Amino acid sequence: MTTSAIPVNPSPGSGATPPGAGSAAGAARDAASPLTERLDRLDSLVRLGAGRLDQSLLDEARRLLDRAGQRLRLSGEHTVVTLAGGTGSGKSSLFNAICGLELSPTGIRRPMTSRAHACVWGLDGAGPLLDWLDVDKRHRYARASALDLERADASLQGLVLIDLPDHDSIQAVHRAEADRFVTIADLLVWVVDPQKYADAALHRNYIVPYARHAGVTLIVLNQVDRLQPAEVEDCVADLRRLLEAEGLADPRIITTSAVQEDGVRQFRDVLVDTVAARRARSERLAADIGRLAERFAAHRPPDDFPSAVDQVRRDELIQALTDAAGAPAVAEAMESAYELRAADFMGWPVQALITRLRSDPLRRMRLTELREELRGAFTGPVGAQQGEVDAALQGVTDGVTAALPEPWARSVRAAARSHAAELPEALGEAVREALPTFNQVPRWWWLVKTWQYFLALVSVLGVAWIVLLVVYGVTGGESSDPLLGETGLIPYVAVLVVCTLGMGALTSSACRNLVALSSARHGDRMEEHMRERIAQVADSKVLAPVAAELEVCARFRADVDAVQG
Known part of the structure; x- marks a missing residue:
């Protein structure tokens, strides 16, 4: 009975599914659940790292997410196995031996394989997969005939075996083709020969970068027919030593010979087991994720890093912003304005009249405007200089960033300064809102003012009384009212006037002392109110x-832990 292989463009529904494939697919879906969770966390890492981490790392992660999403949407019943190797390693002969036909060209001329050749066991769902792999339709072959299914080939149902161009080809397009498939294959098979198994290009460009992919990497020492049995063991031992030294943990190594009878049996058995397990796809993606997870882990914040700015630095920031906003100076101006306002409101009217009648030194020195500005200090706009604000922001995050990797330390410092341009205006607004309106005066000021004007009125009436008594006394006029006609009352009325004047002056002096004491408390209250408002600005900005x-x-730290598994 013969078998055949024909060029095909596989399409869904064109092949048969072997017994047990349904349960294998269910197992693959179950295995994909934690993989999907890791991919979701990787996507979260990309989003959280945007603008913070190295762009090349984020771009590589995005490419992996895109590739993983496409691969998971494609057939999970097929396992993509690539045969990669250098010139003359015999991978095309090995490909033909597994396929049972001369599908990939072999010969002395190098390179023989210029485009990837694919052989598929089982056509159902393979078409979209091969399209995604971008295998030329002229180089697609199928092993899905009724005769094939009756033979031992049925055990390879679901295998997509790809023969790649040489990774060390002199043609750049061939190397690019090999590199592309190396990044997307479910199982990487590196075919080496006894003469070139230590090839530096292979180990430097592929083995070392993909050291984490040991679970989906198979090393095939081909052409062992050229060696004696003892030499085969020596080559395998030396190859294993090289691979382990380069980080490939517990490497899987098998020997093959395409010209010996049963020379590829061990390789076929590995392929059968891989296809039956239906895990290579998930394991490859998991290895790719793990490789990226290591790079993200280099930026992982420690477990004990602070979650907020400590109270000491918060207080220092608020104090620095308070000074930058000029709150202490405003509070001092408020004390002076409070005293001036009190003097205007509760001052002894007689003294105020005398002051107006005499020359004012401030007016003479053209500094009256300064006094008026001081009186209106609490109603004017207040702001902070940008340089003072920048100085206040220096060091606020030092205690937090000391334990963080540099990208995150940089992003935290940038967050602290994200509203730096808005702070001067916000601080000015906070100070302005903390100040009282112009018409706000204590209630006892009204009592004192009423009392002062009462005393002033009594003094004026007393002086008028004395004048009337003097007029009646000098003119000798008579009055029916004894209070106006009795000049003997003048001393008593004069004493009354002096007493009211003295009481007014004494009240004014006592109030000045009280205001001096209360103005300090008033300034402290104003500064505290401004500090509270500035603290709100510091918290929000x-x-x-x-x-x-x-x-x-x-x-980010939690996502890194989840991606690392």
């Missing part, structure tokens, strides 16, 4: 962005 960035760090 500086500390909240830092806390949000630290939360991103924590999520």
